[in-house]
Amino acid sequence: xxxxxxxxxxxTARQLDAWHALRAANPRLDSPYFHPGFAAxxxxxxxxxxxxxxxxxxxxxxxxxxxxRDGAELRPVGWPGADFQGPIHAPGFRFAPLDLLTxxxxxxxxxxxxxxxxxxxxxxxxxxxxPFLDVTGGLDGYLGRVSSSGxxxxxxxxxxxxxxxxAYGTVRFTADVVDDAALDQLIELKRGQYxxxxxxxxxxxxxxxxxxxxxxxxxxxEFSGVLSTLHAGQRLVAAHxxxxxxxxxxxxxxxxxxxxxxLAPGWMLLRELVAAAPGLxxxxxxxxxxxxxxxxxxxxxxxxxxxxxVTRSSARRALRRLHGTVxxxxxxSPLAPGLRRAxxxxxxxxxxxxxx
Numbered sequence: 001x002x003x004x005x006x007x008x009x010x011x012t013a014r015q016l017d018a019w020h021a022l023r024a025a026n027p028r029l030d031s032p033y034f035h036p037g038f039a040a041x042x043x044x045x046x047x048x049x050x051x052x053x054x055x056x057x058x059x060x061x062x063x064x065x066x067x068x069r070d071g072a073e074l075r076p077v078g079w080p081g082a083d084f085q086g087p088i089h090a091p092g093f094r095f096a097p098l099d100l101l102t103x104x105x106x107x108x109x110x111x112x113x114x115x116x117x118x119x120x121x122x123x124x125x126x127x128x129x130x131p132f133l134d135v136t137g138g139l140d141g142y143l144g145r146v147s148s149s150g151x152x153x154x155x156x157x158x159x160x161x162x163x164x165x166x167a168y169g170t171v172r173f174t175a176d177v178v179d180d181a182a183l184d185q186l187i188e189l190k191r192g193q194y195x196x197x198x199x200x201x202x203x204x205x206x207x208x209x210x211x212x213x214x215x216x217x218x219x220x221x222e223f224s225g226v227l228s229t230l231h232a233g234q235r236l237v238a239a240h241x242x243x244x245x246x247x248x249x250x251x252x253x254x255x256x257x258x259x260x261x262x263l264a265p266g267w268m269l270l271r272e273l274v275a276a277a278p279g280l281x282x283x284x285x286x287x288x289x290x291x292x293x294x295x296x297x298x299x300x301x302x303x304x305x306x307x308x309x310v311t312r313s314s315a316r317r318a319l320r321r322l323h324g325t326v327x328x329x330x331x332x333s334p335l336a337p338g339l340r341r342a343x344x345x346x347x348x349x350x351x352x353x354x355x356x
Contacts, residue, residue: 131299169233
């Protein structure tokens with residue numbers, strides 16, 4: 001089937017309706033990342049989104065894939081902050097990844113692909129777990145499903161909340177608030193965390209700050225941003241900014257004040273969110289890809305997301321394998337913290353070469 005490539009703002013009402021219908025027909029696409037509202041917000045923040053639209057002979061939309069074009073390469077919409085990626089289509093439809101390689105595009109790189117079939121299998125390089133919490137029934141329901149270690153951490157979070165209240169004043173939790181000052185604090189704390197750990201600063205690009213501001217003010221039943229805060233007295237102890245679609249909350253940017261680290265404020269915040277889930281209409285919290293210890297303890301299940309590159313070039317695939325080997329070696333090395341800058345420099349060189 002032919003693919004038509006359109007800027008997001010060129011999509012017709014009929015094509016947007018088809019996006020909603022196809023997503024609604026496929027339970028695997030219930031994450032807010034697959035909602036057109038996410039692509040719309042990214043595009044409006046100044047990061048151009050193009051949508052590959054697959055239509056049959058009668059002109060009916062069969063699939064859509066939103067992405068960013070960077071030279072000769074496509075990346076999933078919202079990259080590098082999209083924790084779920086992939087085409088929008090009904091169950092059973094076979095998407096043809098190589099059809100994306102038109103108009104000078106020589107690769108489609110993905111790092112959080114949620115597979116719905118075997119169409120991308122030839123280009124997958126690895127798969128990693130993306131944990132989630134089944135919070136049906138709120139805190140009591142969750143505690144009945146989580147592992148003993150997760151239950152223990154939640155119990156400690158309750159005790160730490162009591163300690164924080166005694167030491168700093170009344171503990172206040174807001175599950176969903178529109179608050180520019182609190183969002184500014186979250187971003188400031190997150191940037192400090194990036195600097196302390198040597199991770200790339202996601203918010204160095206001001207368009208991403210604008211994206212969160214826009215998402216915070218998106219208040220529709222089907223898709224919205226969610227800012228949650230935890231205060232002790234006048235102090236912001238922890239905060240989280242995520243995305244919500246019916247039934248699903250995506251854990252996206254959690255952060256806490258390092259001064260409260262001894263109280264494990266991340267667990268305090270997560271416990272409050274689990275308890276608040278029924279009021280938000282949420283029965284699953286997606287934690288996103290990663291094998292962090294707290295995710296291992298907190299999860300009640302997981303799905304897998306894939307990493308790879310759709311390309312016809314064996315040289316490009318070899319370059320990516322080399323890059324993956326270098327990154328893997330750096331992460332497993334005891335010198336990992338000191339190697340991060342060198343790895344990022346190598347990554348920048350690799351991406352530059354891939355775009356040629």
